[in-house]
Amino acid sequence: MNSHSAHFYDIDEAVSLAKKLTSQGKAAIIGSDEPAPYVEFGSEFLKIEIEKFKNAKFSSDVPLKNVSVKDEETNTLATPSLRHIESEPEDFSKVSFDSWEKCLKWCNHVMGSSASFVIDSQGFIIGNYGRIPQEGLDGLGAELCYAIEMLDKISPGTGKLSWVDLEYEKMRIVGFQIPEEETYILGFISPGQTYFSKKIVVSQVVIRNLPDMG
Amino acid sequence: MKTEIISFISAKGGTGKTTSSLNFAVSMAEKGKKTIIIDTDPMGCIGFSLAQNDRQWQGLVERLIKKTPLKEVIVKTKLENLSILPRGRMSSSDVSAYERLLFSSDGLEEVLTELEKDYECIIIDTPSGMGMITTSVLAVSNFAVLVLQAEPLSLRTAAQTLSVVENTVKNRNNNLILLGILVTMVDTQNPVSKSVFSTISNSLPGIFETWIPRSTAFIEASEKGVPVSFLTGRRTTEMMRFSFLAEEIESRISDITGETGGQDEFPQRTLL
Numbered sequence: 175m176n177s178h179s180a181h182f183y184d185i186d187e188a189v190s191l192a193k194k195l196t197s198q199g200k201a202a203i204i205g206s207d208e209p210a211p212y213v214e215f216g217s218e219f220l221k222i223e224i225e226k227f228k229n230a231k232f233s234s235d236v237p238l239k240n241v242s243v244k245d246e247e248t249n250t251l252a253t254p255s256l257r258h259i260e261s262e263p264e265d266f267s268k269v270s271f272d273s274w275e276k277c278l279k280w281c282n283h284v285m286g287s288s289a290s291f292v293i294d295s296q297g298f299i300i301g302n303y304g305r306i307p308q309e310g311l312d313g314l315g316a317e318l319c320y321a322i323e324m325l326d327k328i329s330p331g332t333g334k335l336s337w338v339d340l341e342y343e344k345m346r347i348v349g350f351q352i353p354e355e356e357t358y359i360l361g362f363i364s365p366g367q368t369y370f371s372k373k374i375v376v377s378q379v380v381i382r383n384l385p386d387m388g
Numbered sequence: 389m390k391t392e393i394i395s396f397i398s399a400k401g402g403t404g405k406t407t408s409s410l411n412f413a414v415s416m417a418e419k420g421k422k423t424i425i426i427d428t429d430p431m432g433c434i435g436f437s438l439a440q441n442d443r444q445w446q447g448l449v450e451r452l453i454k455k456t457p458l459k460e461v462i463v464k465t466k467l468e469n470l471s472i473l474p475r476g477r478m479s480s481s482d483v484s485a486y487e488r489l490l491f492s493s494d495g496l497e498e499v500l501t502e503l504e505k506d507y508e509c510i511i512i513d514t515p516s517g518m519g520m521i522t523t524s525v526l527a528v529s530n531f532a533v534l535v536l537q538a539e540p541l542s543l544r545t546a547a548q549t550l551s552v553v554e555n556t557v558k559n560r561n562n563n564l565i566l567l568g569i570l571v572t573m574v575d576t577q578n579p580v581s582k583s584v585f586s587t588i589s590n591s592l593p594g595i596f597e598t599w600i601p602r603s604t605a606f607i608e609a610s611e612k613g614v615p616v617s618f619l620t621g622r623r624t625t626e627m628m629r630f631s632f633l634a635e636e637i638e639s640r641i642s643d644i645t646g647e648t649g650g651q652d653e654f655p656q657r658t659l660l
């Protein structure tokens with residue numbers, strides 16, 4: 175090292191993180207249970223934080239000065255108010271929806287998936303939300319419906335299959351067959367890492383709201 | 389083709405995120421990709437770099453709060469394939485409310501879902517620091533580019549930035565991939581800058597081969613309110629850097645997603 179070398183704080187840590195986070199190394203973090211060298215603030219913690227902020231008040235529509243616009247535009251130039259902050263309801267017993275659209279939006283959020291969809295008993299997609307692959311979901315919906323029908327037969331006496339978790343090399347697809355007489359299947363593409371713990375909530379909320387969804 | 393969502397991040401301020409993301413966006417557009425750059429920085433902003441009045445443009449804020457349709461707030465540029473989604477008009481006293489809004493609502497994700505229909509490449513410029521905005525942006529991005537200034541202090545923060553990325557991958561978005569590390573403001577006349585540059589190039593994985601020199605061209609460009617490749621005169625190497633970067637980034641992405649168009653392809657089949 176010559177006299178101009180800077181002191182490289184944390185370079186080792188940066189090196190090992192960069193290794194893990196680039197495409198080649200990424201499998202390692204998702205799969206690892208290795209304890210972090212620091213206190214972990216998980217997403218649950220962050221939700222609590224958001225709850226705290228939920229009722230915060232924000233400065234209102236103060237018109238901006240020094241903006242050169244015609245008079246009739248002044249109105250639209252007011253700073254939008256940030257008062258109406260949406261926030262995720264914590265009390266799941268109160269979550270209700272009357273359409274698949276709302277249901278999927280909620281599920282997508284809770285599951286942290288990139289897209290969610292619902293198929294009817296015929297395998298037709300009747301609703302979707304999120305970032306839908308450009309090729310669409312029709313093929314996927316039909317195959318998922320068919321696969322679940324097959325899997326239902328794996329073992330007699332075990333009842334109806336409710337959840338399937340398909341882990342492919344490049345993406346994960348999770349399916350939930352609503353265990354009611356009128357069968358619908360919800361599909362989730364690339365759900366978030368903690369989706370497993372959300373299964374019960376999603377099952378309960380969706381089943382409870384099913385009669386209200388047309 | 390799937391839309392790529394690429395965010396430019398750094399914990400340290402003034403590393404060249406805005407300059408790099410904007411010039412990279414220009415290069416992608418010049419390569420014929422339908423590109424949009426989104427400004428999420430409540431303080432800085434693309435508006436300033438392009439010599440616009442900070443409050444001239446509506447943008448993300450209006451879309452999120454007033455539900456103004458995106459097409460009314462997107463700014464088309466003279467470059468055919470390049471659009472800008474500006475931050476929008478916001479009182480500086482609302483910055484923290486804006487941060488929480490982005491963090492706690494699905495607003496950003498909804499905006500991206502809409503943009504994905506029209507754009508092949510979505511580039512997100514983030515504020516410095518790894519606060520709520522940057523983490524919200526990472527939660528919805530496919531790729532992150534870490535912008536690292538070739539000076540000792542920014543190295544100190546590299547590990548911090550990367551650990552936020554790691555945390556996002558673990559808790560919020562396991563699809564996120566660190567696309568690479570872009571070294572900026574390399575001052576070849578300055579021994580410390582050179583030394584930092586050679587250390588990171590030799591030790592950190594994922595460094596882009598394209599690096600950005602410290603150059604007055606960038607300052608001149610930002611004075612004139614144009615991307616660097618729009619300056620008149622002979623095409624200098626600074627101007628070409630970003631088209632090299634665009635090529636490098638495209639080839640890394642196709643290495644990751646596979647040439648056939650990626651992970652979302654399903655054959656069309658009929659059931660009945």
Ligand SMILES: Nc1ncnc2c1ncn2[C@@H]1O[C@H](COP(=O)(O)OP(=O)(O)OP(=O)(O)O)[C@@H](O)[C@H]1O
Pocket residue numbers: 398400401402403404405406407408429432433514515516572573574600601602603604606607610
């Ligand atoms: N390669 C370069 N050479 C010289 N000056 C540069 C270079 N890149 C950026 N600059 C200048 O440095 C300043 C900071 O750059 P920029 O705004 O892009 O950084 P940033 O990371 O977006 O900052 P912030 O954290 O405030 O958002 C600007 O004045 C810009 O013109």
Ligand SMILES: [Mg+2]
Pocket residue numbers: 405406407429432433513514515
């Ligand atoms: Mg900036």
